[in-house]
Amino acid sequence: MLQTANTIHRKRLSVQGLSHSYGGQNAVTDVAFDIEAGEIVALLGPSGCGKSTVLRAVAGLIQPKSGTIVLGSENLAHVSARSRGIGMVFQNYALFPHLTVAENIAYPLACQKMPRAERKARVEEMLALVRLDGYANRLPRELSGGQQQRVAVARAIAGRPSLLLLDEPFGALDRALRFDLQVELLHLQRTLGITTLIVTHDQEEAQSLASRLVLMNKGHVEQIDTPMAVYDQPKTLFVNTFMGQANRIDGTVVETDGESTLIGLAGETSLRLPHRLNFMAGSKVAITFRPEEVRLSAQPSPGALPARVTVSVPLGPSLVHDLVLDDGTGLRASETRGPGTFIPEPGTRVFAEIDAARCHAFPADA
Numbered sequence: 001m002l003q004t005a006n007t008i009h010r011k012r013l014s015v016q017g018l019s020h021s022y023g024g025q026n027a028v029t030d031v032a033f034d035i036e037a038g039e040i041v042a043l044l045g046p047s048g049c050g051k052s053t054v055l056r057a058v059a060g061l062i063q064p065k066s067g068t069i070v071l072g073s074e075n076l077a078h079v080s081a082r083s084r085g086i087g088m089v090f091q092n093y094a095l096f097p098h099l100t101v102a103e104n105i106a107y108p109l110a111c112q113k114m115p116r117a118e119r120k121a122r123v124e125e126m127l128a129l130v131r132l133d134g135y136a137n138r139l140p141r142e143l144s145g146g147q148q149q150r151v152a153v154a155r156a157i158a159g160r161p162s163l164l165l166l167d168e169p170f171g172a173l174d175r176a177l178r179f180d181l182q183v184e185l186l187h188l189q190r191t192l193g194i195t196t197l198i199v200t201h202d203q204e205e206a207q208s209l210a211s212r213l214v215l216m217n218k219g220h221v222e223q224i225d226t227p228m229a230v231y232d233q234p235k236t237l238f239v240n241t242f243m244g245q246a247n248r249i250d251g252t253v254v255e256t257d258g259e260s261t262l263i264g265l266a267g268e269t270s271l272r273l274p275h276r277l278n279f280m281a282g283s284k285v286a287i288t289f290r291p292e293e294v295r296l297s298a299q300p301s302p303g304a305l306p307a308r309v310t311v312s313v314p315l316g317p318s319l320v321h322d323l324v325l326d327d328g329t330g331l332r333a334s335e336t337r338g339p340g341t342f343i344p345e346p347g348t349r350v351f352a353e354i355d356a357a358r359c360h361a362f363p364a365d366a
Ligand SMILES: Nc1ncnc2c1ncn2[C@@H]1O[C@H](COP(=O)(O)OP(=O)(O)O)[C@@H](O)[C@H]1O
Pocket: 022, 023, 026, 027, 045, 046, 047, 048, 049, 050, 051, 052, 053, 054
């Protein structure tokens, strides 16, 4: 294993101003991000936002309309896909069905004209790395989905690429298996120190694998940050609502001074946020907060919003309440459940206290 780690050339990937369109329709606009040598970064966003297009451009499978892609010190503009030194894994395994596991892994090595004995040793090393020793002579159809995907990973890294690209690699697998493979991939990536870009629409997958996330929406990048920063300090309403759950109430800025901002809400209620916001009085804003930042009480209190319980559902360690405010806005609250936690009946009158310090405010038209 160490031997492999030493022979991988860690390279930094830099993507700048990447744009692409299909038949005149913009798919990706001015995408820019870097991956440090040895880092694992996730491109995350809803289906259709342009993730695979970015990946294909990096791989050299499409020629982008504009932008530069630099791997290490090499500009890839005129480097063919097969000369880029990139390993790829796709969602649908894409193993050769008539070749054995060993032959599948050896295939790119044979293309590189690696001598037979060295190839054999490399295949064995790869099989051990993905914990499939003993499976060398099986055909893909004799393997489970998870095993097939491990072969696909082994094949992608067998040629010691300096960049590994994965496009929704575990999308076809069930949840528990996906988690096992994510843990394995992370271990492998750390062992090899290979610069890695993974595309996924699954925020949990992105958070558990990547040191930084590139959040995409409608063809552009919304935010690049660590998983925690993206969750805790979202730069846009889209990021806030895409990562985890967020409640939204719309309001109007009444006044803002050096220390706090008063937001007027429907039904003569209001919320004072203990931070200064860059909004003028009269601006329409969307106030967001996580379900865990709402506390319910049976008694009114200053600043608490009157609501009714629609339904309360125990979810593992939590109790999740769906509520409606008097103006019809839906809210979700969640609390940690204990043995004596009271479960209110639907229709119960409650008062929702929102942790104003944890609220975010965005322009309402976003
Ligand atoms: N080969 C193609 N021809 C035409 N349109 C495409 C093609 N591939 C992708 N698109 C369009 O480009 C946009 C981005 O697609 P894609 O990069 O596959 O997104 P993602 O991987 O995030 O789901 C989508 O609107 C999609 O329909």
